[in-house]
Amino acid sequence: MEKNQETKENLRKPMEKLGEFIQKHRFTTSLMGRVLNLHTYIFSKIWHIAWLLNTKSEDFKRFRGRIDRYLQPRKGEDIRTLAAKPKKKGGLGLIDVEARVNTIKSQQILQILEQLPETDNILYNISTNQQKIFGKISKGPTAQILNKQYHDITKNIENNINKIQTYHQNTKHPQTKHIQEILYPTSHNYIRKEIFETQEPKLLSLNFLCATGTLDLRQGSVCPFCKRDGEDLEHYLLRCTYLEGLREDTKNILRKTTVGLDKKAVVEMEGVPKGWPNQVVSLYKFNIWKFREKARYGQRVSEEQVRRSFDLDLRFYAHHISQEIID
Numbered sequence: 001m002e003k004n005q006e007t008k009e010n011l012r013k014p015m016e017k018l019g020e021f022i023q024k025h026r027f028t029t030s031l032m033g034r035v036l037n038l039h040t041y042i043f044s045k046i047w048h049i050a051w052l053l054n055t056k057s058e059d060f061k062r063f064r065g066r067i068d069r070y071l072q073p074r075k076g077e078d079i080r081t082l083a084a085k086p087k088k089k090g091g092l093g094l095i096d097v098e099a100r101v102n103t104i105k106s107q108q109i110l111q112i113l114e115q116l117p118e119t120d121n122i123l124y125n126i127s128t129n130q131q132k133i134f135g136k137i138s139k140g141p142t143a144q145i146l147n148k149q150y151h152d153i154t155k156n157i158e159n160n161i162n163k164i165q166t167y168h169q170n171t172k173h174p175q176t177k178h179i180q181e182i183l184y185p186t187s188h189n190y191i192r193k194e195i196f197e198t199q200e201p202k203l204l205s206l207n208f209l210c211a212t213g214t215l216d217l218r219q220g221s222v223c224p225f226c227k228r229d230g231e232d233l234e235h236y237l238l239r240c241t242y243l244e245g246l247r248e249d250t251k252n253i254l255r256k257t258t259v260g261l262d263k264k265a266v267v268e269m270e271g272v273p274k275g276w277p278n279q280v281v282s283l284y285k286f287n288i289w290k291f292r293e294k295a296r297y298g299q300r301v302s303e304e305q306v307r308r309s310f311d312l313d314l315r316f317y318a319h320h321i322s323q324e325i326i327d
């Protein structure tokens, strides 16, 4: 098991903590909650040792694998990649640990290039910091490895030196996110931002997973409601005959708006404006998914139950939702 594999001192604490989280919280926390937990409890333990981390090492790969497992047991890697985009580009703002660690190193190198252009000083600082952090000199990266890391990062900076210099002229203190954007520019393909109009983490998480195709559907399984067609998202949300009444209820509520129950609106949340229409579409999906989970594990679910629960949820969220639709 995990215990027999030697984990280097510098990632031991975040690894242990992440292990605890995988055991305890995975099934009770929404994806948004897990992103928040990673930022608050796990990643916060590694920024001060960024200098000591080699993002190409096995150790680090194992750490990243564990992050993936925490996010989602089967599609964790996909989810991490998508969630690591900024919100305005369709992600969840999950910090990309590898890029962030390298950026912190780059920032330090930039400072050193300006102040003390001797690599010896960097190595000296690293060993001093290591003692400060761990209270002892542990088996950290050797000078050989660090020289290589330094070389790699410097090359990266050299490639982008013009951009960085221009940036320097404009601002005195470069921030991590700016250097990160220069060294690791993000893709400009992004999903619709309407997903993020809802404030509820659970609804937001579900919208995100649907729109990015990362919701954990079981290939080859049969829809547990109608027990006829295969399990896929469009079947659940748009076609399942068993849930026709629920669809009608929802259409009735939305009929004063331009939002239709079609693939673009429901699956991709495209063109679903801020406010109560967004909340209604999100709750519609949320209820189907909630009962799909129950039905999959053997509970008998009647359409009436799904409709009643949807109605209750609308009332519960009435403070977000226009009063007229629930009277």
Ligand SMILES: [Zn+2]
Pocket (backbone or CB within 6 Å): 223, 224, 225, 226, 227, 228, 229, 235, 236, 240, 241, 242
């Ligand atoms: Zn069905």
